[in-house]
Amino acid sequence: MTDSSWRERLRALPVFSGQLPTFDTDAAPADPTSLLTEWLGFALDSGVSQPHAMAIATVSSEGAPSTRTLLLKDVTPEGLWFATLSSSPKGRDLVQNPRAALLLYWREQGRQIRVVGDVEPGSRELARIDFLKRHPNARAIAAGGQQSEPLPATDAEYESVVAAARERIDADPDYVPDEWQAYLVRPVEFEFWQAARERDQLRLRYRQDGNGWVRDLLWP
């Protein structure tokens, strides 16, 4: 397939279809976390697929950006939570550069939420609670802390490493690797984006300003 036929096929795709929710920016709450939970609750109630899957971008000490999908684990007044291995590439980025950008995109509703914030590790107790809720196989795979390392040369080697970890977990169901970590993103900026069929998109940004949040509507 030539480049031009890809161009045609991509151009022909619809972006949004069906009924889109409205977004009354004048009625938006002063606290952006309230708006986030309002939108998240609506996404959940409307059956949006994987509304808790979010992209998270980190930047290495050399300034190299990278992004990947993670699950949103909680939203509290402090911010948004995710969990991963501190020994992973993103975990190492966060030691050097404890900032992240998050993106939630709900295509069924034409909604996007962007969040930028400072990242800090949560307590060991939160990491423990999160890890122990994972499926035993997921725990076994995470137990060695090798996320994103090259796999062993053969399937047999991989399976024996996972089987050994699974045995360890079966013998000690409370085992939590030191590297498993819950992280809190403390937001300093949010942007809520709503697609609209009859008019341009609506964008509402909140930026932290000492005592509270400053709101701006942005040019689409």
Ligand SMILES: Cc1cc2nc3c(=O)[nH]c(=O)nc-3n(C[C@H](O)[C@H](O)[C@H](O)COP(=O)(O)O)c2cc1C
């Ligand atoms: C829908 C979805 C959810 C995911 N959730 C997590 C998660 O909660 N924690 C995690 O460590 N990786 C999760 N992953 C895998 C990450 O995207 C990524 O491959 C992995 O964390 C390694 O990232 P890194 O090499 O940048 O550190 C998920 C992937 C997808 C597609």
